[in-house]
Amino acid sequence: MGRLIGRKLFQALVVMLLVTTSTFFLIHIAPGDPFMPDLSVSGVSAERTDQIRRNFGLDRPIYVQYGAYLKNVASGNLGLSFRSYRPVSEIIIERLPNTIVLTSLALIMDFAIGILIGTWQAWKRGSAGDRFLTVATLTLHSTPVFWFGFMLILAFSVSLRILPGSGVVTIGIYDSLTPLGQLWDRIKHLILPVSTLALIGAGSTARFQRAAMLDTLSQDFIKSARARGLSECTVIFRHALRNSLLPTITLLGLSLPVLLSGSVLVETVFSWPGIGALTVDSVQSRDYMVVTAIGLVSAVMVLAGNLVADILYSVADPRARRKP
């Protein structure tokens, strides 16, 4: 187990280095830099622009910049934002909790719903309910996540007026609420964005889980369990469900990048001040330092998720424990 984690950590380090390097070079070989369009238009003199470039080290050769950047990142310094002159780490830390709350709640709901539906479908294979859910999950799987967000806003915020469709809290009245009221206000704002991400994801998860469960149910040890006179309940939940969850655990690691991609769109739709919305903002304003840092942070989140999935897998499957 220790060796497994060690190996995975080393692999993660390599991947993170690759990610940092590729985003860094992608950004730096791109034509133009952040001070080209904005400052010349706003009437700042060429000398002043050059001065700023020098301050940020942008006049140095690219490999020197790269070396300096890696050294800074290794010591936890992500640099300064070109736009707000604030430390990038400060900006990220300000936004990160919003995204983590959004995506982790969505992930839990995604897998809870997906596994439940998929298992039920495989158990009742061929029934009317199974066929209906097959169409429903396929449709969710094929729906643009941001469009689905708009549809939920239309239904619940515009027509029914029961849930807020944007922001984290109700601006203006939040400060005057009791602590319990504040919590309820936050929950209300979470429901639509979390549901958007989770339901779209649950479509894929349910399809996956159904296939995994059907595969497990066709295996010999299930026949053996039935031949031993175990109850249907024991066969399904103790024997089949447990084994069918193994591939789904792998899916958990794979679905994190998809979820983060979705959160970029969903945060924009719901004006959710998280990393996703920050990505769009800083890409628009060419805030290199923030963009590179977001790439790194996303990779860390994804790799951490993969590591958790690997550990879960080796806990659930005794056969995986022996192999490195």
Add this chain to the structure above:
Amino acid sequence: MRSFRWVPVTLFVLFVVVRAGRIGDLLSTGTFVEQTLVALTFTLLAAIIWLTITPWPEVLSKFFKPFDVRIASLVLGAIMILAVFAPIASGHHPNTQLDLVNGQLLPPSLAHPFGTDFVSRDLWSRVLFGARVSLMIGVLAVTMAITIGTMVGMAAGYFGGWVELVLMRLVDAGLSIPRVFWLLVIVSLWGTTDIYVLILIIGLTGWFSTSRLVRAEVLRIREEDFVVAARGLGISEAGIVIRQILPNVVPPIIVNATLGIGQVILVEAGLSFLGFGVQPPWPSWGTIIQDGSARIIAAPWIVTVPGVAIALTVVSLAILGDRLQTTLNPRDSAQF
């Protein structure tokens, strides 16, 4: 269900009859391209009728047997035909602002089946021309991604060693960053407005999972008895790759491509929605949703219609992809 074959032809004849007036207009006053398109309509009509009355090969009629496959093909076929014949199917240019005084944000009606947007453009025309853009991006970008992914996957699976190690760590890195992030960075930094650059970029960021799939297939097939036997018979390595391994990785690649087109359509829509994809005034399904999102309360249909179009297209592609998987996979042919 032989009678089902008559559904497409009936729909197509209906299309030609209903749009007969427009066809006449285009023939007499249209540009050369539009006249060619009209000619193409009749060629296609003839082809569809011919396909309907001649018997189909066993493989085809088996492929189209399940009900959902028929519906999916019908929907996808209709969307593709409407996209190709968009100038015939719609009476307006997608960017024409018809009536800025009285024609803004009109709800769906007979004159404007999907209503109009905030600068009085006809939404039906925009969705049809948007289909052209979205489908073209989907097909071209996937072709590119599949080509790169197959080559990388074959190289990694076949050569092994450090080639495999380097390529697969690269794929790991590519897959561990959300795709939307890559796309945003590249598109915004290059400040592109050109649709072909967009296709290039979507293609370049879409091959990671294909190469994983191809590598796994190659690794599996490389150890199969018939490959070992071929090697034992002294067939060259190049011969083995081309004659033994390549044909076996083609079926999963075709399935992967079919599903991939749907995914690219979703990605393009997302990117355009964020303002980094297809640039206005040209419509793609994503840009239409973005246009409409600012007026979502006053004119909810602008956002709704292109989303439904996307979902229908992607669902149909997924159903056909699943069907191809069961049909093309010789290991599953027992259930076929």
Add this chain to the structure above:
Amino acid sequence: MGDLSFEVNEGETVGIVGESGSGKSVTALALLNLISPPGEIRAESQIVFFGEDILRADTKTLRKIRGGQIGIIFQNPAASFNPVLTIGSQIDETLRAHRPVSRNEARKTSIDTLSKVGLPHPETVYSSFPHSLSGGMQQRAAIAMAIVANPQLLIADEPTTALDVTVQAQIIQLLRDLTDASETALIIISHDLGVINQIADRTIVLHRGQLVEDAPTRQLIEQPHHPQSALLVQAAPTTAPKFGETS
């Protein structure tokens, strides 16, 4: 598969033999009403076990018979066990599905049974996962799981085919010891008349889903009536495994 009719008495050991595809394994599964669709047992068929018709029994009775009164051993020992659960917990659950025993009693009985089937260190086996045992040990554990609830009938479907020749002999010996020591009847299914000969009192020959001969084993070997039986007798290795077969 065609029509088939035979009976097994208490304490008797019956062999079913036939070439591959002759319907031996289907028979074994049919005895427990475990045929999965699209296969089905014709409606007028009957499988009577101590006066109870298995094909018409309700779910509860069927569950009581499966594992409780009829135990089954499969060809592939790995197929008997769920790979993610320990051997012990699976034997325990079989016992507890049929006998009202506490967790501790179940554990004790399971370990006893594991040692009865000749497994060294039964406690270790009890808490290990299937993949950590060799094929022969897995098959012994599978036998333990099949007999833990003291069934009146044991069905062994090609119990030795997937094993090494030396292990095969041990497993056959074990099955013999177990059935001799109790009143348990045994149906042993094999394509190898040599295996059947070592253990079965009576042998049924199947050919293309039809029963072609039903005779005491000794008589069958000495004077096969049906040409198919004669073929099988010729094909069987006479006494010991042939030279070069041990791997």
